[in-house]
Amino acid sequence: MEQFPDRPQSKRICGHSLSNPESCGEDLEENLNRTIAMAPSHCAGCADYHIANATVRLLDNAPWRRGAGKALLEALQPIFTRLKAGNTNPIDVVAAACADTAVLSACAHAAWIEDPQMLKRIRHTVIDRCPTPLALCEEFAARHDLQIRTNRVDLSNTERTFPADLIVLHNLLPFIPQDRHVGMLRQLGSWLKSGGRMVLWQLVIPPEDRDGDVLTRIKRVADMKAMVESGRITISETKETFFARLDRYADDNRPGQPRSPDTAALRSLIASAGLEISSIEEFPHNCPHRSKLYVMIVAGRPSIASGD
Numbered sequence: 001m002e003q004f005p006d007r008p009q010s011k012r013i014c015g016h017s018l019s020n021p022e023s024c025g026e027d028l029e030e031n032l033n034r035t036i037a038m039a040p041s042h043c044a045g046c047a048d049y050h051i052a053n054a055t056v057r058l059l060d061n062a063p064w065r066r067g068a069g070k071a072l073l074e075a076l077q078p079i080f081t082r083l084k085a086g087n088t089n090p091i092d093v094v095a096a097a098c099a100d101t102a103v104l105s106a107c108a109h110a111a112w113i114e115d116p117q118m119l120k121r122i123r124h125t126v127i128d129r130c131p132t133p134l135a136l137c138e139e140f141a142a143r144h145d146l147q148i149r150t151n152r153v154d155l156s157n158t159e160r161t162f163p164a165d166l167i168v169l170h171n172l173l174p175f176i177p178q179d180r181h182v183g184m185l186r187q188l189g190s191w192l193k194s195g196g197r198m199v200l201w202q203l204v205i206p207p208e209d210r211d212g213d214v215l216t217r218i219k220r221v222a223d224m225k226a227m228v229e230s231g232r233i234t235i236s237e238t239k240e241t242f243f244a245r246l247d248r249y250a251d252d253n254r255p256g257q258p259r260s261p262d263t264a265a266l267r268s269l270i271a272s273a274g275l276e277i278s279s280i281e282e283f284p285h286n287c288p289h290r291s292k293l294y295v296m297i298v299a300g301r302p303s304i305a306s307g308d
Helices: 030-042 046-057 066-086 101-112 118-119 132-146 178-191 207-229 240-251 262-272
Strands: 090-094 120-129 147-150 164-171 192-204 277-285 291-298
Touching: 030 046, 030 132, 046 132, 046 207, 046 240, 066 101, 066 192, 066 277, 066 291, 090 277, 101 118, 101 120, 101 132, 101 164, 101 240, 118 120, 132 147, 147 277, 164 178, 178 192, 178 262, 192 262, 207 240, 262 277, 262 291
Parallel strands: 090 120, 090 164, 120 147, 164 192
Antiparallel strands: 192 291, 277 291
């Protein structure tokens, strides 16, 4: 079993309630410093990404704060309404390639809105190939008394199964080689129980926006450094080490970033994986350097995607 540094006791953490629509129970600065404590030794090859990702979420203009989180909650809410009404069986919710506590907290908050007692029926399964985000999710679940199991799994190459009433994928495709997208989604679709839903929350970057995407990341790194310089956030490693991580993050390459100029390729991808879309929505990314879109897709097996 992985051994992680003990989490310091903090009264501030306890103030982040699942009922709060802004935080959904997360403490983002605590997440950052827990990530700094764990990732360098447990995720050596991708520690920079984990730490930078945790820092991005603290920005005032972070995508999650600009509407990504709200849009996910709006997609989840009717699914939890249906799951509550369906029967009294346990409800299996899978956060696939979690990255941090964002998806877990959104699912827990959506269930809380539906009925706080519903959380007692939900069994959260969190999957990632890296141990650091899994540890963050375990700590989040412990703080909020959630049922959880975590699994280190590479979704691009696994035959394991996790039966699910709901699977949530948040911008996973860029981190998976494109030639594995269809097979991975087909595998995930096979996990769905009767009536189950998959929520795919994905960025689409038009080809003409690629240079702007790089500029945005560079500006984002400058903003993150400014938060440290101003004392707005406190980090638990040297400033020099932290800034070097952010610079490497700016040069990060994501091999599977969808290269379609619109959502057509995502529709085709879902169909190729044997899934049927029950709803699809596009949201502007609201970023000054690019016109890319967030796309929210809810899909299921063909026999159930159009009805319950």
